[in-house]
Structure formats: C-alpha cells, structure tokens
Amino acid sequence: MHHMTEPTPVKQAGDATESDETLIGRVATGDRRAFARFMDRHGDFIYATAVRLTGNRADAQDAVQDTFLRVWRNAGSWRPDGGAAVRTWLYRIAHNVCIDMLRKRRPQNVLSETIDSGVATDSAVQEQETKAAVTNALRQLPERQRAVLVLCHYQGLSNAEAATMIGTTVKGVESLLIRARRQMRDILKPLHNGL
C-alpha cells in the first residue's frame, strides 16, 4: 500500500529556499505537497530535456510522468552522503527513461518529413519547418551526443555538470559535444547555405 500520509505542515516562509535534499527527504515519507513542490521546481527542466531527447511531446510527457513516478517510489533510496546531487539523480532517471523509450521506438524515421518538405514561401511555415528539421536532426544523433547537446547547449549546464549527469568525464563531454555539433551541421546542411 502506498503511503497516504497527509502533507506535513508547510513552512510558508521557507518554501522557496527549501533545499532539494529536504524536499526529497519529505517525498520519501509520502509527502505529496513536497513532491508537488519538487516537480514544480524541476518539471520545466526535465520536460524541456525530454522533449528534445525524444523529439515529440507525447513521448516526452510519458517519459516525464514515468520519471517523476520513479522519484516518488524511490525517493528513499537517495542518500545525501556521498551520493549524487538530487538534480543529477533526477536527470539520470529522466535520461534513462527517455533512452529506454527511444530504443523501443527506434524504427521510426522522420528525416524525410523535414528535409523534403518542399519550398516554403510563408515565413511562419518556414520557421516551423526549421524547428522540425532541427528536432529531427537531434533525434538522429547517437544517444550520448544528443544528451550532451541538450544539456550543454539548450539547458545551459556546464560541461562538468553534464559529465556528472550522464556519467562520463568533462573530456568525454567535450568530445561528444564536438561530434554532436559537427553531425548536426552535416545533417542540416541542406537547409542552410551557410553551414
């Protein structure tokens, strides 16, 4: 049976500064309000990452739901001493969920939809096509290249943070980033003369 514990009294004044560690400790006791706050704090980051990793909103929403439910079920397994930072731990869960999802759905091939989408005269249509092409190009990158590009370029993390999150070194992240940018350039060349 799941814990139906009612939320503990909330510290109204201290909410904004309540640490992730404190929140996750309360989540481990079944505190739904702490869970909601944790999700509010990290949801946008995880959702944006999932959209870029999976390439579509439907998969991203499933992945984000799976991620946060895993957090709910497993909050008690996170240890503050010597363990990963909460955000790192959360991202690793999200990353693994997204990658598992992509592997199950790998036969999809959406490249032709974007590159061969015809000549757009309307700038809004062209912009949408560009977005779709970039999203599809991202999907074609190997998993870890995609992950570091999303984390470092889109989410603005440092290489060191990204290295911790995907379980590699800073040099490994640099190497993956360079490959990712070069591959994106190759894929997107048909769209842009300047590449």
Added chain:
Amino acid sequence: MDMKRFEYLLDLHGADFARWAPDDAALAQILVDADPAARALRQRAQALDTLLSAPEAEAMPEALKRRIMAALNDAPVAARPINDNYPARRVRMLRALSYGGMALAASVVLFALAFTAGGMNQSVTSPGSPGAGPQQMAASTQVDLFLLAMADPLFDEAEDAPALMPARTPDGAVIDLFLQSVEERYMGMTTEDL
C-alpha cells in the same frame, strides 16, 4: 592559435566568444580580425548556433502535473535502490586496473596495435566474451579504450591528447599518461558515440 585549434573550439563552444575561456577568446578574436578564413568559420558556426536555437524550451504543461499527481495513488512509495552510481563504480574499477603495471599496459598496447592492423570492427566488445556478438558495448577495459581511441579521428585533434606514437614505446611513464587520457576521454563510450 592556429586554424585547427580555432575550428576545434568553435565546434566545442559555438561562435559566441562569451562562452569561451577568456584566454582562448582573446586569441580567437585576434585570429578573426586578421584572417578572413577564420571569419568565415565563425560565420558558419553562428549559422549553426542560430539553427540550433530554433526549438525553444517549453514549460511542463499543468495538465501533465495534474496527471502525475493523480497517478501517485497507484505508485506506492518504496525505498528501492536506483543504480545511479554505476558509471562511477566502473571508473573506480578501471582505475584500479589501469595502473596495475607497465607490463599489462605494454601488452594492451601490443594487443591493440595487432587488432588495429587487422582491421577495426565497428563494435567494441569486451575481451573474454566471445559470444558478445556485434552489439554495442560501453568501453570498460583498456583494450576497449585503446580501440576506441584509435578508431576516433577526433582524438588527434584534441590539443591535450598525448601523442600516440610515444605510447607505443616501452616507456612506462608515457604509457601511463596515455592510458589516463584515453580513460578520461572514452570511458563508457561505444563506437556509436564516435
């Protein structure tokens, strides 16, 4: 700063020098001011930056939050461990192996050279697991790491990578440096990452 290094850093950081290390940015600016080819490379990188910024970030939909909160009823809290420290454990294990002795390192180099001379397979497989087949496996042994380094055209571009040739000599210190660099760069990667 030469053009090769400039292009390497453009691919690493993008065209915005504000994202570069200050010293590199200063040298790059001098190069761009003086060399039209450098300016062209930077413009190409800017074009890619612009394209990459196309899909803007989206906020998590409130409906999704509500869906997750509703799903908590079916998701009991349980302190089941998540194996999130797996990579770190592997790094520690490899470290213990890496510096086990010069003889081992030298034999790994010879093995890797012999393997490369015979043609690099597109998959990295762990030695001792002949039935592993062609599936991608993360590099975890010294042989895996050497093979990845040798298969990687980018390895020579990295300014801080020790030269490969001296590592092939029986000079233990140089080999250790090489091992360390290769380990840092390729731990956990597969040929799919190259």
